[in-house]
Amino acid sequence: MRTLVLAAFLLGTSSSLQLAPRTTGCAASRPSRRLPALQFGLLNEMFKKSFGPPVVMGEEEIMRPKAHGTSETPVQEGLRWSCDRDTADRICNFNRHYAEYSGYWESTDFLKQEPADSGDAQGAITFFDSNSGKPLFKAPIGRSWEQFVAESKSHGWPSFRDEEVDWENVRILSDGEAVSVDGTHLGHNLPDRSGNRYCINLVSIAGSPV
Template identity: 65%
Template sequence: MSAAQKYPAPAVMGPESIMSKKAHGTSATPVQENLRWKVDQEVADRICNFNRHYAEYSGYFQNVPEFMNQTNDTPADKEITFYDSNTGKPLFYAPRGRTMEQFIKESRNHGWPSFRDDEVEWKNVRLLENGETVSVDGTHLGHNLPDGKGSRYCINLVCVAGNPTN
């Protein structure tokens, strides 16, 4: 089965070369200083730039009070934008097509923030053939672990805690 058959549209497939060695691991630069939600910068840099298979520990996001407070304080008609911890480019928007309660429940059930296809900014995100989910700039984000509802992108909070760069 080809990757395109395994991960149907709208997933945008990317070549393995996205994750080639660059100036700072798989990225051109280290993670930003002062990442959102006070996530650990050292952990973020290691997972984003010097890692292809591992993740922050399961449930990490639940132990980040600033993030959990933001999810609780986000009005029902609003969403949170998640930015690349290296570049500040938008990567995910949640919740989209569901409630914040549904987003958090699914994320808790799987241990990592879990996004669906409609919540992905495909201009900046690619899916590799092995299911690794990465930014177009070489930031390791997490993995696609499809379930009965379709693609489910389990993403490290430390990799999407960047500040927007405008």
């Protein structure tokens, strides 16, 4: 409750400062520029999250601008399950917050082909980074294929649990954003009563191993 009250105070103070009439004096204008930045910096710190093990937290530096958006290369040609490459490139490399539309993954060939095409002896599928081809997720683990599909359908996106994440190649940022170690935007961690739930764009994990 204290956090919410403080946040409201900071936002309210910031709004009043931004709406205040401008003055021509440099000394008078400096607080109106600096204080909002300070306040929003405090807000960002207040709402940072830290997820416990087995989650591997990452730094914002992972998503710094690179040769191709937040990655060094565009997404691969010929993505699995007939995923659209242009959509994948936008979401993977030039985006931090948006997603493929809810249910998009069901419109692809994913449910037609899997797990028969690429599942292992236990029916688990490995999902690879659409940019780098590194393994990111393997599912289902600790549940049935039907349970994995049902949960993903109920949320609108492929949904993974802790044991299905390849923590060598996946990081979670302090705002819950899920990214690859190479800068691919994957989705977000949206915990529920069962624990961490990684809501992931299929276009981000439709690559082939390299």
